[in-house]
Amino acid sequence: MGLGNKFFDELKKRCGLSEKHVLVIKSLRNGDLPAKKISARANIPLGRLYEYLNELLYYGLIEKKGKKPCAYSIENMGEKVRNFMKKRFDNVVSDEKVILDMLQKKEETERIEITSTKEEFIYTQLKMLSSCKKMYTLTRYGSIPFIVYPSRYEEFLKLRKEVAKVRPMLAYSSHEMSMMVNRAYIDAYKGGKSLTAIIAKKSFDFHLQLARKNLGEEFFVSMVKDLLERIKKYNIKIYLLNEHFPMQIFINEDTAYLSMIHEGGTYGTVIYSKNVREIYMHMYEEMIQRSQPAEKYLKEVLKQ
Numbered sequence: 001m002g003l004g005n006k007f008f009d010e011l012k013k014r015c016g017l018s019e020k021h022v023l024v025i026k027s028l029r030n031g032d033l034p035a036k037k038i039s040a041r042a043n044i045p046l047g048r049l050y051e052y053l054n055e056l057l058y059y060g061l062i063e064k065k066g067k068k069p070c071a072y073s074i075e076n077m078g079e080k081v082r083n084f085m086k087k088r089f090d091n092v093v094s095d096e097k098v099i100l101d102m103l104q105k106k107e108e109t110e111r112i113e114i115t116s117t118k119e120e121f122i123y124t125q126l127k128m129l130s131s132c133k134k135m136y137t138l139t140r141y142g143s144i145p146f147i148v149y150p151s152r153y154e155e156f157l158k159l160r161k162e163v164a165k166v167r168p169m170l171a172y173s174s175h176e177m178s179m180m181v182n183r184a185y186i187d188a189y190k191g192g193k194s195l196t197a198i199i200a201k202k203s204f205d206f207h208l209q210l211a212r213k214n215l216g217e218e219f220f221v222s223m224v225k226d227l228l229e230r231i232k233k234y235n236i237k238i239y240l241l242n243e244h245f246p247m248q249i250f251i252n253e254d255t256a257y258l259s260m261i262h263e264g265g266t267y268g269t270v271i272y273s274k275n276v277r278e279i280y281m282h283m284y285e286e287m288i289q290r291s292q293p294a295e296k297y298l299k300e301v302l303k304q
Contacts, residue, residue: 008025008026020052021055021056024053024056025056025062027042029074032065032071032072034070034072035053035069035072036069059084059087061077061080061081062080063075085180086180086187090130110273110275111271111272111273113272114267114268115268115269117265121268124259124268124270125181128257129188131252134195134253135188135193135196135250135251136197137196137197137248137249137250138197138245138247138248139197139200139245140247141244143203144203146181147230147236150222150223155223155226156179156182157179158219159215159223189235189236195234196238196239197237197238197239198239198241198287199239200240200244201292208223211223224298225302227294228299232295239287239288239293240293240294240297241292243287243290248260251277252277253277254273254274255270255271255273255277256271256273256276257271258271
């Protein structure tokens, strides 16, 4: 499976797993096993083993297959870990939001935070996405939002690799991290959240042409049809505007986040204020009035 000791050490340290959980996972690295064999390999008494197996099943890190005596499996470990991390992240954000809402009712305060790394940019974006019902994005010139990328894993990675070759990225640090953010957006719109994006039309065209030129006509057509299908099926709205935006802006129900690249670094300001949020939302709605819906434009592109 290619997972070394460093991976398991990080999994234990950062995910709240015990040494016993890790021993169970390690015992399954080379294939499916019944509980008795896991007990022998992990050196955990069978009576205690089921406690750890049930917890790992609950976390979604392992699977149970077949009828008694059933076997346990860790197929697609990377995907399982991403889903596990996202679930933990969503729970933390949910708890934090409840507490902050209670505090805000008690004392109406406004907060500002500064972000200065790609990791903080990603965390803030995911945090806002996880805690909202609606997310509005203004994408900086030269970039496209994650919802424009293909939803299928292999196609997403192919386009992401091509984009990484030609421009700096606010959120690009690894394929694993990019996939986690992409997965968060997919879960958001499939979960009924409303996602709206305004994109500079030249940036949108550039990325479409990049996909067509570097990955071929078949890939390009599949990508456009996939995006059209998601716009029709889910609460996704994309607008194209012939203007130049120097920064990325995210807006949800009570927060506005402004971020930009400067000399290779990623910097931003998170403003937790409903009043400030309304100012940016008013600006955003005015920009929509000057934009054209991407859906109509994409249908015309397919005819060319």
